[in-house]
Amino acid sequence: MNKAKKAIKAIFEIIKRPYLLNTIIEDEHFKKAQFEKEFPHITHFKEIPFEYFLQKEELTIQPFAFLGGSSLATDLGLLQLLCTQNSVENYLEIGTWRGESIANVAPYISKGYTLNLSDEELLELGLESDYIKMHRFFSKSIQNVTHLFGHSQKYDFESLRTKFDLIFIDGDHHTEAVFNDTLRLFDFRQSDESILVWHDAKSDPETPRYEVLLGIYRGIPSHLHENIYLVGNSLCAIYLTHKPKWEKAKTNKAPKQYFEVKIKQKNVEY
Ligand SMILES: C[S@@+](CC[C@H](N)C(=O)[O-])C[C@H]1O[C@@H](n2cnc3c(N)ncnc32)[C@H](O)[C@@H]1O
Known part of the structure:
Protein backbone atom coordinates (compact mmCIF):
# COMPACT_ATOMS: atom_id res chain seq x y z
CA MET A 1 0.00 0.00 0.00
CA LYS A 37 11.35 20.07 21.93
CA GLU A 38 10.89 20.67 25.66
CA PHE A 39 14.46 19.95 26.78
CA PRO A 40 16.63 20.88 23.75
CA HIS A 41 19.72 21.34 25.97
CA ILE A 42 19.63 17.66 26.99
CA THR A 43 21.43 16.18 24.03
CA HIS A 44 22.34 12.92 25.77
CA PHE A 45 21.50 11.10 28.99
CA LYS A 46 24.15 10.64 31.67
CA GLU A 47 24.44 7.02 32.77
CA ILE A 48 26.02 5.75 35.99
CA PRO A 49 27.63 2.35 35.36
CA PHE A 50 26.11 -0.38 37.52
CA GLU A 51 29.58 -1.25 38.85
CA TYR A 52 29.77 2.22 40.45
CA PHE A 53 27.19 0.92 42.95
CA LEU A 54 28.15 -2.76 42.96
CA GLN A 55 31.91 -2.37 43.43
CA LYS A 56 33.13 -5.68 44.89
CA GLU A 57 29.86 -6.65 46.53
CA GLU A 58 27.96 -9.84 45.86
CA LEU A 59 24.22 -9.54 45.82
CA THR A 60 21.50 -12.02 46.61
CA ILE A 61 18.27 -11.09 44.92
CA GLN A 62 15.40 -12.71 46.74
CA PRO A 63 12.57 -13.20 46.25
CA PHE A 64 12.78 -13.20 42.47
CA ALA A 65 9.89 -14.91 40.71
CA PHE A 66 11.18 -14.59 37.13
CA LEU A 67 7.60 -13.83 36.09
CA GLY A 68 5.89 -11.17 34.01
CA GLY A 69 5.89 -7.51 35.04
CA SER A 70 8.83 -7.91 37.43
CA SER A 71 11.82 -5.63 37.82
CA LEU A 72 15.18 -6.91 36.58
CA ALA A 73 17.55 -8.52 39.09
CA THR A 74 19.85 -5.50 38.62
CA ASP A 75 16.98 -3.10 39.46
CA LEU A 76 16.34 -4.92 42.73
CA GLY A 77 20.10 -5.12 43.37
CA LEU A 78 20.40 -1.37 42.82
CA LEU A 79 17.70 -0.70 45.44
CA GLN A 80 19.46 -3.00 47.93
CA LEU A 81 22.82 -1.30 47.33
CA LEU A 82 21.33 2.17 47.69
CA CYS A 83 19.76 1.15 51.01
CA THR A 84 22.96 -0.27 52.48
CA GLN A 85 25.35 2.35 51.11
CA ASN A 86 23.19 5.29 52.21
CA SER A 87 21.92 3.89 55.53
CA VAL A 88 18.33 4.21 54.35
CA GLU A 89 15.91 4.18 57.27
CA ASN A 90 12.58 5.08 55.67
CA TYR A 91 11.79 3.78 52.19
CA LEU A 92 8.66 4.52 50.15
CA GLU A 93 7.61 2.92 46.92
CA ILE A 94 4.72 3.46 44.54
CA GLY A 95 3.61 0.18 42.96
CA THR A 96 3.63 -2.95 45.16
CA TRP A 97 2.42 -5.59 42.68
CA ARG A 98 3.75 -8.97 43.95
CA GLY A 99 5.76 -7.21 46.65
CA GLU A 100 9.05 -8.26 45.08
CA SER A 101 10.84 -4.90 45.24
CA ILE A 102 9.79 -4.10 48.83
CA ALA A 103 10.66 -7.65 49.94
CA ASN A 104 14.13 -7.25 48.42
CA VAL A 105 14.89 -4.05 50.32
CA ALA A 106 13.10 -4.87 53.60
CA PRO A 107 16.16 -6.56 55.24
CA TYR A 108 18.26 -3.41 54.65
CA ILE A 109 15.92 -0.68 55.95
CA SER A 110 14.20 0.26 59.20
CA LYS A 111 10.77 0.85 57.76
CA GLY A 112 9.27 0.39 54.29
CA TYR A 113 6.01 1.77 52.93
CA THR A 114 4.52 0.50 49.68
CA LEU A 115 1.49 2.08 48.02
CA ASN A 116 -0.76 0.40 45.47
CA LEU A 117 -4.26 0.92 44.14
CA SER A 118 -6.55 -1.14 46.38
CA ASP A 119 -7.96 -4.47 45.20
CA GLU A 120 -11.37 -2.77 44.81
CA GLU A 121 -9.89 -0.03 42.62
CA LEU A 122 -8.11 -2.64 40.49
CA LEU A 123 -11.39 -4.55 40.14
CA GLU A 124 -13.19 -1.36 39.09
CA LEU A 125 -10.56 -0.87 36.39
CA GLY A 126 -11.68 -4.22 34.96
CA LEU A 127 -8.48 -6.07 35.86
CA GLU A 128 -8.57 -9.86 36.20
CA SER A 129 -9.08 -11.31 39.66
CA ASP A 130 -6.09 -13.67 39.27
CA TYR A 131 -3.86 -10.63 38.67
CA ILE A 132 -5.35 -8.76 41.63
CA LYS A 133 -4.85 -11.76 43.95
CA MET A 134 -1.09 -11.75 43.27
CA HIS A 135 -0.66 -8.27 44.79
CA ARG A 136 1.47 -8.35 48.00
CA PHE A 137 2.27 -12.07 47.49
CA PHE A 138 5.86 -11.71 48.75
CA SER A 139 5.42 -8.76 51.10
CA LYS A 140 2.21 -9.37 53.01
CA SER A 141 3.86 -10.85 56.13
CA ILE A 142 7.03 -8.77 56.37
CA GLN A 143 7.22 -7.09 59.79
CA ASN A 144 8.81 -3.78 58.80
CA VAL A 145 6.60 -3.24 55.72
CA THR A 146 3.42 -1.16 55.78
CA HIS A 147 1.03 -1.60 52.86
CA LEU A 148 -0.76 1.57 51.83
CA PHE A 149 -3.79 1.59 49.54
CA GLY A 150 -4.94 4.24 47.14
CA HIS A 151 -4.14 6.25 44.05
CA SER A 152 -0.67 7.82 44.17
CA GLN A 153 -1.97 11.11 42.82
CA LYS A 154 -4.55 11.44 45.59
CA TYR A 155 -2.94 9.63 48.52
CA ASP A 156 -2.41 11.81 51.61
CA PHE A 157 1.33 11.22 52.19
CA GLU A 158 1.26 13.90 54.92
CA SER A 159 -0.78 11.47 57.04
CA LEU A 160 2.29 9.19 57.32
CA ARG A 161 4.10 11.92 59.28
CA THR A 162 7.41 10.81 57.91
CA LYS A 163 9.81 11.66 55.12
CA PHE A 164 11.88 9.24 53.11
CA ASP A 165 15.56 8.60 52.40
CA LEU A 166 14.74 6.61 49.27
CA ILE A 167 11.63 6.80 47.08
CA PHE A 168 11.03 4.24 44.33
CA ILE A 169 8.46 5.31 41.70
CA ASP A 170 7.08 2.26 39.90
CA GLY A 171 3.32 2.73 39.59
CA ASP A 172 1.58 4.14 36.53
CA HIS A 173 4.20 4.74 33.82
CA HIS A 174 2.27 7.20 31.67
CA THR A 175 4.04 10.56 31.31
CA GLU A 176 1.40 12.51 33.23
CA ALA A 177 1.36 9.99 36.09
CA VAL A 178 5.18 9.91 36.38
CA PHE A 179 5.17 13.71 36.34
CA ASN A 180 2.58 13.90 39.13
CA ASP A 181 4.23 11.21 41.28
CA THR A 182 7.63 12.90 40.87
CA LEU A 183 6.32 16.38 41.62
CA ARG A 184 4.39 15.26 44.71
CA LEU A 185 6.99 12.94 46.17
CA PHE A 186 9.92 15.30 45.68
CA ASP A 187 8.62 17.17 48.75
CA PHE A 188 8.66 13.98 50.81
CA ARG A 189 12.44 13.56 50.66
CA GLN A 190 13.99 13.38 54.11
CA SER A 191 16.77 15.77 53.02
CA ASP A 192 18.26 17.36 49.89
CA GLU A 193 20.50 14.29 49.58
CA SER A 194 17.62 11.80 49.61
CA ILE A 195 17.36 9.60 46.55
CA LEU A 196 14.61 9.00 44.01
CA VAL A 197 14.61 5.99 41.69
CA TRP A 198 12.21 5.55 38.78
CA HIS A 199 11.57 2.17 37.25
CA ASP A 200 11.03 1.63 33.51
CA ALA A 201 12.89 4.79 32.53
CA LYS A 202 14.34 2.51 29.86
CA SER A 203 12.50 -0.06 27.77
CA ASP A 204 15.55 -2.34 27.96
CA PRO A 205 18.89 -1.74 29.72
CA GLU A 206 20.17 0.24 26.72
CA THR A 207 17.12 2.09 25.41
CA PRO A 208 15.73 5.26 27.04
CA ARG A 209 11.96 5.28 27.49
CA TYR A 210 10.83 8.81 26.69
CA GLU A 211 7.30 8.28 27.98
CA VAL A 212 8.73 7.97 31.52
CA LEU A 213 11.72 10.33 31.09
CA LEU A 214 9.43 13.14 29.97
CA GLY A 215 7.47 12.78 33.23
CA ILE A 216 10.69 12.70 35.29
CA TYR A 217 12.23 15.82 33.72
CA ARG A 218 8.94 17.72 33.95
CA GLY A 219 8.58 16.78 37.62
CA ILE A 220 12.08 17.76 38.81
CA PRO A 221 12.85 21.51 39.00
CA SER A 222 14.99 22.40 35.96
CA HIS A 223 17.95 23.72 38.02
CA LEU A 224 18.24 20.19 39.49
CA HIS A 225 18.10 18.27 36.20
CA GLU A 226 21.85 17.75 36.45
CA ASN A 227 21.13 15.26 39.27
CA ILE A 228 19.14 12.91 37.01
CA TYR A 229 20.96 9.87 35.60
CA LEU A 230 20.16 6.54 34.01
CA VAL A 231 21.70 3.49 35.69
CA GLY A 232 23.64 1.08 33.48
CA ASN A 233 22.51 -2.56 33.10
CA SER A 234 19.14 -1.69 34.64
CA LEU A 235 15.83 -0.12 33.69
CA CYS A 236 16.19 2.62 36.31
CA ALA A 237 16.75 6.35 36.40
CA ILE A 238 18.00 7.94 39.60
CA TYR A 239 18.08 11.37 41.27
CA LEU A 240 21.40 11.60 43.09
CA THR A 241 22.95 14.78 44.46
CA HIS A 242 26.48 13.61 45.11
CA LYS A 243 28.51 13.67 41.91
CA PRO A 244 28.85 10.05 40.76
CA LYS A 245 31.04 8.69 37.98
CA TRP A 246 28.95 8.70 34.80
CA GLU A 247 29.29 8.20 31.07
CA LYS A 248 27.20 9.11 28.04
CA ALA A 249 24.31 6.65 27.64
CA LYS A 250 24.73 4.87 24.33
CA THR A 251 23.40 1.74 22.66
CA ASN A 252 25.60 -1.14 21.46
CA LYS A 253 28.46 -0.47 23.84
CA ALA A 254 30.94 -3.33 24.24
CA PRO A 255 30.40 -4.74 27.76
CA LYS A 256 33.25 -3.78 30.10
CA GLN A 257 32.19 -6.50 32.51
CA TYR A 258 29.69 -9.29 32.74
CA PHE A 259 27.89 -10.80 35.69
CA GLU A 260 27.82 -14.27 37.12
CA VAL A 261 24.26 -15.28 37.98
CA LYS A 262 23.57 -18.34 40.12
CA ILE A 263 19.98 -19.55 40.17
CA LYS A 264 18.69 -21.41 43.20
CA GLN A 265 15.13 -22.59 43.63
CA LYS A 266 13.45 -21.89 46.96
CA ASN A 267 10.12 -23.06 48.32
CA VAL A 268 7.51 -20.37 48.80
CA GLU A 269 7.25 -19.48 52.50
CA TYR A 270 5.34 -16.24 52.15
C1 LIG B 1 5.22 -2.48 37.78
S1 LIG B 1 4.17 -2.84 39.10
C2 LIG B 1 5.21 -2.64 40.51
C3 LIG B 1 6.29 -3.68 40.63
C4 LIG B 1 7.02 -3.68 41.96
N1 LIG B 1 7.53 -2.36 42.31
C5 LIG B 1 8.19 -4.66 41.90
O1 LIG B 1 9.24 -4.28 41.35
O2 LIG B 1 8.06 -5.76 42.40
C6 LIG B 1 3.13 -1.44 39.14
C7 LIG B 1 2.03 -1.50 40.20
O3 LIG B 1 1.54 -0.17 40.37
C8 LIG B 1 0.16 -0.19 40.62
N2 LIG B 1 -0.36 1.14 40.21
C9 LIG B 1 -0.58 1.60 38.96
N3 LIG B 1 -1.00 2.87 39.00
C10 LIG B 1 -1.02 3.24 40.30
C11 LIG B 1 -1.37 4.43 40.99
N4 LIG B 1 -1.75 5.53 40.33
N5 LIG B 1 -1.30 4.46 42.32
C12 LIG B 1 -0.90 3.36 43.03
N6 LIG B 1 -0.56 2.20 42.43
C13 LIG B 1 -0.62 2.14 41.09
C14 LIG B 1 -0.36 -1.36 39.79
O4 LIG B 1 -1.53 -1.89 40.37
C15 LIG B 1 0.83 -2.35 39.85
O5 LIG B 1 0.62 -3.30 40.84
Whole structure:
Protein backbone atom coordinates (compact mmCIF):
# COMPACT_ATOMS: atom_id res chain seq x y z
CA MET A 1 0.00 0.00 0.00
CA ASN A 2 1.45 3.41 -0.91
CA LYS A 3 1.77 6.28 1.60
CA ALA A 4 -1.29 8.24 0.35
CA LYS A 5 -3.53 5.14 0.55
CA LYS A 6 -2.13 4.36 4.01
CA ALA A 7 -2.87 7.95 5.18
CA ILE A 8 -6.48 7.79 3.89
CA LYS A 9 -7.01 4.39 5.52
CA ALA A 10 -5.53 5.72 8.79
CA ILE A 11 -7.85 8.78 8.76
CA PHE A 12 -10.92 6.55 8.21
CA GLU A 13 -9.83 4.24 11.04
CA ILE A 14 -9.34 7.21 13.41
CA ILE A 15 -12.79 8.62 12.53
CA LYS A 16 -14.33 5.20 13.24
CA ARG A 17 -12.30 4.62 16.43
CA PRO A 18 -11.00 7.97 17.82
CA TYR A 19 -9.23 6.21 20.74
CA LEU A 20 -6.63 5.13 18.14
CA LEU A 21 -5.26 8.69 18.43
CA ASN A 22 -3.89 7.64 21.83
CA THR A 23 -1.69 5.10 20.06
CA ILE A 24 0.00 7.96 18.21
CA ILE A 25 0.22 10.28 21.23
CA GLU A 26 1.62 7.51 23.47
CA ASP A 27 4.07 6.35 20.80
CA GLU A 28 7.76 6.52 21.76
CA HIS A 29 8.71 8.47 18.59
CA PHE A 30 6.13 11.09 19.50
CA LYS A 31 7.37 11.20 23.12
CA LYS A 32 11.00 11.51 21.99
CA ALA A 33 10.09 14.45 19.72
CA GLN A 34 8.21 16.07 22.63
CA PHE A 35 11.20 15.54 24.93
CA GLU A 36 13.63 17.08 22.42
CA LYS A 37 11.35 20.07 21.93
CA GLU A 38 10.89 20.67 25.66
CA PHE A 39 14.46 19.95 26.78
CA PRO A 40 16.63 20.88 23.75
CA HIS A 41 19.72 21.34 25.97
CA ILE A 42 19.63 17.66 26.99
CA THR A 43 21.43 16.18 24.03
CA HIS A 44 22.34 12.92 25.77
CA PHE A 45 21.50 11.10 28.99
CA LYS A 46 24.15 10.64 31.67
CA GLU A 47 24.44 7.02 32.77
CA ILE A 48 26.02 5.75 35.99
CA PRO A 49 27.63 2.35 35.36
CA PHE A 50 26.11 -0.38 37.52
CA GLU A 51 29.58 -1.25 38.85
CA TYR A 52 29.77 2.22 40.45
CA PHE A 53 27.19 0.92 42.95
CA LEU A 54 28.15 -2.76 42.96
CA GLN A 55 31.91 -2.37 43.43
CA LYS A 56 33.13 -5.68 44.89
CA GLU A 57 29.86 -6.65 46.53
CA GLU A 58 27.96 -9.84 45.86
CA LEU A 59 24.22 -9.54 45.82
CA THR A 60 21.50 -12.02 46.61
CA ILE A 61 18.27 -11.09 44.92
CA GLN A 62 15.40 -12.71 46.74
CA PRO A 63 12.57 -13.20 46.25
CA PHE A 64 12.78 -13.20 42.47
CA ALA A 65 9.89 -14.91 40.71
CA PHE A 66 11.18 -14.59 37.13
CA LEU A 67 7.60 -13.83 36.09
CA GLY A 68 5.89 -11.17 34.01
CA GLY A 69 5.89 -7.51 35.04
CA SER A 70 8.83 -7.91 37.43
CA SER A 71 11.82 -5.63 37.82
CA LEU A 72 15.18 -6.91 36.58
CA ALA A 73 17.55 -8.52 39.09
CA THR A 74 19.85 -5.50 38.62
CA ASP A 75 16.98 -3.10 39.46
CA LEU A 76 16.34 -4.92 42.73
CA GLY A 77 20.10 -5.12 43.37
CA LEU A 78 20.40 -1.37 42.82
CA LEU A 79 17.70 -0.70 45.44
CA GLN A 80 19.46 -3.00 47.93
CA LEU A 81 22.82 -1.30 47.33
CA LEU A 82 21.33 2.17 47.69
CA CYS A 83 19.76 1.15 51.01
CA THR A 84 22.96 -0.27 52.48
CA GLN A 85 25.35 2.35 51.11
CA ASN A 86 23.19 5.29 52.21
CA SER A 87 21.92 3.89 55.53
CA VAL A 88 18.33 4.21 54.35
CA GLU A 89 15.91 4.18 57.27
CA ASN A 90 12.58 5.08 55.67
CA TYR A 91 11.79 3.78 52.19
CA LEU A 92 8.66 4.52 50.15
CA GLU A 93 7.61 2.92 46.92
CA ILE A 94 4.72 3.46 44.54
CA GLY A 95 3.61 0.18 42.96
CA THR A 96 3.63 -2.95 45.16
CA TRP A 97 2.42 -5.59 42.68
CA ARG A 98 3.75 -8.97 43.95
CA GLY A 99 5.76 -7.21 46.65
CA GLU A 100 9.05 -8.26 45.08
CA SER A 101 10.84 -4.90 45.24
CA ILE A 102 9.79 -4.10 48.83
CA ALA A 103 10.66 -7.65 49.94
CA ASN A 104 14.13 -7.25 48.42
CA VAL A 105 14.89 -4.05 50.32
CA ALA A 106 13.10 -4.87 53.60
CA PRO A 107 16.16 -6.56 55.24
CA TYR A 108 18.26 -3.41 54.65
CA ILE A 109 15.92 -0.68 55.95
CA SER A 110 14.20 0.26 59.20
CA LYS A 111 10.77 0.85 57.76
CA GLY A 112 9.27 0.39 54.29
CA TYR A 113 6.01 1.77 52.93
CA THR A 114 4.52 0.50 49.68
CA LEU A 115 1.49 2.08 48.02
CA ASN A 116 -0.76 0.40 45.47
CA LEU A 117 -4.26 0.92 44.14
CA SER A 118 -6.55 -1.14 46.38
CA ASP A 119 -7.96 -4.47 45.20
CA GLU A 120 -11.37 -2.77 44.81
CA GLU A 121 -9.89 -0.03 42.62
CA LEU A 122 -8.11 -2.64 40.49
CA LEU A 123 -11.39 -4.55 40.14
CA GLU A 124 -13.19 -1.36 39.09
CA LEU A 125 -10.56 -0.87 36.39
CA GLY A 126 -11.68 -4.22 34.96
CA LEU A 127 -8.48 -6.07 35.86
CA GLU A 128 -8.57 -9.86 36.20
CA SER A 129 -9.08 -11.31 39.66
CA ASP A 130 -6.09 -13.67 39.27
CA TYR A 131 -3.86 -10.63 38.67
CA ILE A 132 -5.35 -8.76 41.63
CA LYS A 133 -4.85 -11.76 43.95
CA MET A 134 -1.09 -11.75 43.27
CA HIS A 135 -0.66 -8.27 44.79
CA ARG A 136 1.47 -8.35 48.00
CA PHE A 137 2.27 -12.07 47.49
CA PHE A 138 5.86 -11.71 48.75
CA SER A 139 5.42 -8.76 51.10
CA LYS A 140 2.21 -9.37 53.01
CA SER A 141 3.86 -10.85 56.13
CA ILE A 142 7.03 -8.77 56.37
CA GLN A 143 7.22 -7.09 59.79
CA ASN A 144 8.81 -3.78 58.80
CA VAL A 145 6.60 -3.24 55.72
CA THR A 146 3.42 -1.16 55.78
CA HIS A 147 1.03 -1.60 52.86
CA LEU A 148 -0.76 1.57 51.83
CA PHE A 149 -3.79 1.59 49.54
CA GLY A 150 -4.94 4.24 47.14
CA HIS A 151 -4.14 6.25 44.05
CA SER A 152 -0.67 7.82 44.17
CA GLN A 153 -1.97 11.11 42.82
CA LYS A 154 -4.55 11.44 45.59
CA TYR A 155 -2.94 9.63 48.52
CA ASP A 156 -2.41 11.81 51.61
CA PHE A 157 1.33 11.22 52.19
CA GLU A 158 1.26 13.90 54.92
CA SER A 159 -0.78 11.47 57.04
CA LEU A 160 2.29 9.19 57.32
CA ARG A 161 4.10 11.92 59.28
CA THR A 162 7.41 10.81 57.91
CA LYS A 163 9.81 11.66 55.12
CA PHE A 164 11.88 9.24 53.11
CA ASP A 165 15.56 8.60 52.40
CA LEU A 166 14.74 6.61 49.27
CA ILE A 167 11.63 6.80 47.08
CA PHE A 168 11.03 4.24 44.33
CA ILE A 169 8.46 5.31 41.70
CA ASP A 170 7.08 2.26 39.90
CA GLY A 171 3.32 2.73 39.59
CA ASP A 172 1.58 4.14 36.53
CA HIS A 173 4.20 4.74 33.82
CA HIS A 174 2.27 7.20 31.67
CA THR A 175 4.04 10.56 31.31
CA GLU A 176 1.40 12.51 33.23
CA ALA A 177 1.36 9.99 36.09
CA VAL A 178 5.18 9.91 36.38
CA PHE A 179 5.17 13.71 36.34
CA ASN A 180 2.58 13.90 39.13
CA ASP A 181 4.23 11.21 41.28
CA THR A 182 7.63 12.90 40.87
CA LEU A 183 6.32 16.38 41.62
CA ARG A 184 4.39 15.26 44.71
CA LEU A 185 6.99 12.94 46.17
CA PHE A 186 9.92 15.30 45.68
CA ASP A 187 8.62 17.17 48.75
CA PHE A 188 8.66 13.98 50.81
CA ARG A 189 12.44 13.56 50.66
CA GLN A 190 13.99 13.38 54.11
CA SER A 191 16.77 15.77 53.02
CA ASP A 192 18.26 17.36 49.89
CA GLU A 193 20.50 14.29 49.58
CA SER A 194 17.62 11.80 49.61
CA ILE A 195 17.36 9.60 46.55
CA LEU A 196 14.61 9.00 44.01
CA VAL A 197 14.61 5.99 41.69
CA TRP A 198 12.21 5.55 38.78
CA HIS A 199 11.57 2.17 37.25
CA ASP A 200 11.03 1.63 33.51
CA ALA A 201 12.89 4.79 32.53
CA LYS A 202 14.34 2.51 29.86
CA SER A 203 12.50 -0.06 27.77
CA ASP A 204 15.55 -2.34 27.96
CA PRO A 205 18.89 -1.74 29.72
CA GLU A 206 20.17 0.24 26.72
CA THR A 207 17.12 2.09 25.41
CA PRO A 208 15.73 5.26 27.04
CA ARG A 209 11.96 5.28 27.49
CA TYR A 210 10.83 8.81 26.69
CA GLU A 211 7.30 8.28 27.98
CA VAL A 212 8.73 7.97 31.52
CA LEU A 213 11.72 10.33 31.09
CA LEU A 214 9.43 13.14 29.97
CA GLY A 215 7.47 12.78 33.23
CA ILE A 216 10.69 12.70 35.29
CA TYR A 217 12.23 15.82 33.72
CA ARG A 218 8.94 17.72 33.95
CA GLY A 219 8.58 16.78 37.62
CA ILE A 220 12.08 17.76 38.81
CA PRO A 221 12.85 21.51 39.00
CA SER A 222 14.99 22.40 35.96
CA HIS A 223 17.95 23.72 38.02
CA LEU A 224 18.24 20.19 39.49
CA HIS A 225 18.10 18.27 36.20
CA GLU A 226 21.85 17.75 36.45
CA ASN A 227 21.13 15.26 39.27
CA ILE A 228 19.14 12.91 37.01
CA TYR A 229 20.96 9.87 35.60
CA LEU A 230 20.16 6.54 34.01
CA VAL A 231 21.70 3.49 35.69
CA GLY A 232 23.64 1.08 33.48
CA ASN A 233 22.51 -2.56 33.10
CA SER A 234 19.14 -1.69 34.64
CA LEU A 235 15.83 -0.12 33.69
CA CYS A 236 16.19 2.62 36.31
CA ALA A 237 16.75 6.35 36.40
CA ILE A 238 18.00 7.94 39.60
CA TYR A 239 18.08 11.37 41.27
CA LEU A 240 21.40 11.60 43.09
CA THR A 241 22.95 14.78 44.46
CA HIS A 242 26.48 13.61 45.11
CA LYS A 243 28.51 13.67 41.91
CA PRO A 244 28.85 10.05 40.76
CA LYS A 245 31.04 8.69 37.98
CA TRP A 246 28.95 8.70 34.80
CA GLU A 247 29.29 8.20 31.07
CA LYS A 248 27.20 9.11 28.04
CA ALA A 249 24.31 6.65 27.64
CA LYS A 250 24.73 4.87 24.33
CA THR A 251 23.40 1.74 22.66
CA ASN A 252 25.60 -1.14 21.46
CA LYS A 253 28.46 -0.47 23.84
CA ALA A 254 30.94 -3.33 24.24
CA PRO A 255 30.40 -4.74 27.76
CA LYS A 256 33.25 -3.78 30.10
CA GLN A 257 32.19 -6.50 32.51
CA TYR A 258 29.69 -9.29 32.74
CA PHE A 259 27.89 -10.80 35.69
CA GLU A 260 27.82 -14.27 37.12
CA VAL A 261 24.26 -15.28 37.98
CA LYS A 262 23.57 -18.34 40.12
CA ILE A 263 19.98 -19.55 40.17
CA LYS A 264 18.69 -21.41 43.20
CA GLN A 265 15.13 -22.59 43.63
CA LYS A 266 13.45 -21.89 46.96
CA ASN A 267 10.12 -23.06 48.32
CA VAL A 268 7.51 -20.37 48.80
CA GLU A 269 7.25 -19.48 52.50
CA TYR A 270 5.34 -16.24 52.15
C1 LIG B 1 5.22 -2.48 37.78
S1 LIG B 1 4.17 -2.84 39.10
C2 LIG B 1 5.21 -2.64 40.51
C3 LIG B 1 6.29 -3.68 40.63
C4 LIG B 1 7.02 -3.68 41.96
N1 LIG B 1 7.53 -2.36 42.31
C5 LIG B 1 8.19 -4.66 41.90
O1 LIG B 1 9.24 -4.28 41.35
O2 LIG B 1 8.06 -5.76 42.40
C6 LIG B 1 3.13 -1.44 39.14
C7 LIG B 1 2.03 -1.50 40.20
O3 LIG B 1 1.54 -0.17 40.37
C8 LIG B 1 0.16 -0.19 40.62
N2 LIG B 1 -0.36 1.14 40.21
C9 LIG B 1 -0.58 1.60 38.96
N3 LIG B 1 -1.00 2.87 39.00
C10 LIG B 1 -1.02 3.24 40.30
C11 LIG B 1 -1.37 4.43 40.99
N4 LIG B 1 -1.75 5.53 40.33
N5 LIG B 1 -1.30 4.46 42.32
C12 LIG B 1 -0.90 3.36 43.03
N6 LIG B 1 -0.56 2.20 42.43
C13 LIG B 1 -0.62 2.14 41.09
C14 LIG B 1 -0.36 -1.36 39.79
O4 LIG B 1 -1.53 -1.89 40.37
C15 LIG B 1 0.83 -2.35 39.85
O5 LIG B 1 0.62 -3.30 40.84
